[in-house]
Amino acid sequence: MINVSTTDAVGLLELDRPDRRNALDVAQCRRIVEAVTGLVDGGVRAIVVTGSGSSFCSGADFGEVYTDGFRDALHAALRSVAGAPVPVVAAVNGPAIGAGTQLAIACDLRVAAPGAVFGVPTARIGLAVDPWTVRRLAQLSGGGTARAILVGCDRIGVDLAHARGLVDRLGERADALAWATELATLAPLTLRYNALALDRDDLADDDPALLAAFEDCWNSDDRHEGQQARLAGRSPIFHGR
Structure with a gap:
């Protein structure tokens, strides 16, 4: 069970x-x-x-x-x-x-x-x-x-x-x-990228999957949300996109 x-x-x-x-x-x-x-x-x-x-x-x-x-x-x-x-x-x-x-x-x-x-x-x-x-x-x-x-x-x-x-x-x-x-309140895309980089130490720095995960973080709505929350002095609400 x-x-x-x-x-x-x-x-x-x-x-x-x-x-x-x-x-x-x-x-x-x-x-x-x-x-x-x-x-x-x-x-x-x-x-x-x-x-x-x-x-x-x-x-x-x-x-x-x-x-x-x-x-x-x-x-x-x-x-x-x-x-x-x-x-x-x-x-x-x-x-x-x-x-x-x-x-x-x-x-x-x-x-x-x-x-x-x-x-x-x-x-x-x-x-x-x-x-x-x-x-x-x-x-x-x-x-x-x-x-x-x-x-x-x-x-x-x-x-x-x-x-x-x-x-x-x-x-x-x-x-x-x-x-x-x-x-569960943290930025999902960032956590996913960090785990990938840690777990897959066989990947080169320019590996496409690693680079894509990295760029996803920087191009995400969550990055904007983190910035806005910091300026407003509130906790961010991340959605993983």
Whole structure:
């Protein structure tokens, strides 16, 4: 199960398999894709991903992880989160192991509660994560931490994860929702461009997609709105165009 709701232009996607500590199977991965698509189509300006109970996501469901369809379903879920055109915040309320860490790092930002733990122990079970996960983990937490997690099979607690940059803020679900509510008021085209430039460090400065996103910001109605709001001493109201 996945619980989906929307408040003040912020979508909440809650994994809800407490009996399996929110482990991901094929059906759950497909539900993530459907939930993200539905929230974006519904006009949300930010999304929070979290888990019910005491776990964020304990990883892949071992009843399906070795099946032919699981890997494709997981990658589709991760791509839907990482590729969402709005900011996605992970409210990591507890352990995020294996696919749980992958889901957390697919989000743009991470807020973690005291019980959060990260780890990718694939070497203990003879599996492997895709290259995107390896590079993304290194990009967020640094090469040393990524090696400790992937090669050393270390589990990283919330304080160390915060110190290393894997976690952006310490807090609970309410803190993640408050941050997402703030993000929902910011200029969507600017946020989209910033995320593209950060996530796609393989793009050259003159890449057409990067340049187009950059020019969209400067040529947008939102740029004019930001200017007018500043002159008037009021908060801007952005529409993403």
